[in-house]
Amino acid sequence: DAMVIQNPRYQVTQFGKPVTLSCSQTLNHNVMYWYQQKSSQAPKLLFHYYDKDFNNEADTPDNFQSRRPNTSFCFLDIRSPGLGDTAMYLCATSRSATVNQPQHFGDGTRLSIL
Amino acid sequence: GEDVEQSLFLSVREGDSSVINCTYTDSSSTYLYWYKQEPGAGLQLLTYIFSNMDMKQDQRLTVLLNKKDKHLSLRIADTQTGDSAIYFCAEKGDQAGTALIFGKGTTLSVSS
Numbered sequence: 313d314a315m316v317i318q319n320p321r322y323q324v325t326q327f328g329k330p331v332t333l334s335c336s337q338t339l340n341h342n343v344m345y346w347y348q349q350k351s352s353q354a355p356k357l358l359f360h361y362y363d364k365d366f367n368n369e370a371d372t373p374d375n376f377q378s379r380r381p382n383t384s385f386c387f388l389d390i391r392s393p394g395l396g397d398t399a400m401y402l403c404a405t406s407r408s409a410t411v412n413q414p415q416h417f418g419d420g421t422r423l424s425i426l
Numbered sequence: 427g428e429d430v431e432q433s434l435f436l437s438v439r440e441g442d443s444s445v446i447n448c449t450y451t452d453s454s455s456t457y458l459y460w461y462k463q464e465p466g467a468g469l470q471l472l473t474y475i476f477s478n479m480d481m482k483q484d485q486r487l488t489v490l491l492n493k494k495d496k497h498l499s500l501r502i503a504d505t506q507t508g509d510s511a512i513y514f515c516a517e518k519g520d521q522a523g524t525a526l527i528f529g530k531g532t533t534l535s536v537s538s
Contacts, residue, residue: 316468353530354528354530354531355526355528357526414457414471415471416471417461417468417469418468419468420467
């Protein structure tokens with residue numbers, strides 16, 4: 313019954329080695345979001361897609377990129393991960409970007425950079 | 427800028443009521459949300475309230491909003507050990523496409 317599915321659940325990668333995290337949704341929602349949540353901190357929005365329109369937050373590091381090839385899938389690419397990128401990465405969706413549409417989250421990918 | 431504050435920890439006994447408090451600064455906040463995060467898991471939407479409402483009840487959950495003081499609370503009646511988790515308060519402004527702003531979360535510990 314999972315509606316927002318993230319893969320993998322856990323990922324360990326080496327410093328500087330590119331990594332891709334995956335998110336898929338069965339809700340047919342227009343908007344998909346990526347959040348970064350570091351230990352004991354609040355989730356922080358990195359960027360979101362409204363359909364095919366990409367919206368980057370001002371303070372998202374340049375080595376974080378995203379792709380949305382179709383409505384169902386969205387990827388987070390980290391080109392050259394640093395030790396500080398160790399975090400939980402959360403994908404969320406909403407029907408639209410209007411204020412009355414709640415966001416639904418996946419279970420997250422816990423990424424460790426060694 | 428916007429800020430959302432929560433107390434970090436709350437400890438209660440099974441069967442008691444829990445009240446988790448949150449304050450926010452953005453007066454244009456239109457919707458306020460409560461999310462639950464269990465260890466190692468994502469965020470589960472519990473409930474949300476529109477800013478023109480004072481109260482919303484959903485089974486064991488009661489949300490109270492004091493818009494004048496920018497204070498939001500979540501009351502869990504008859505708290506169970508399964509309610510142990512981190513609870514995040516979040517607010518969203520009145521512009522489409524704006525980010526959810528989360529508090530740092532309140533860790534609720536329920537002892538039997």
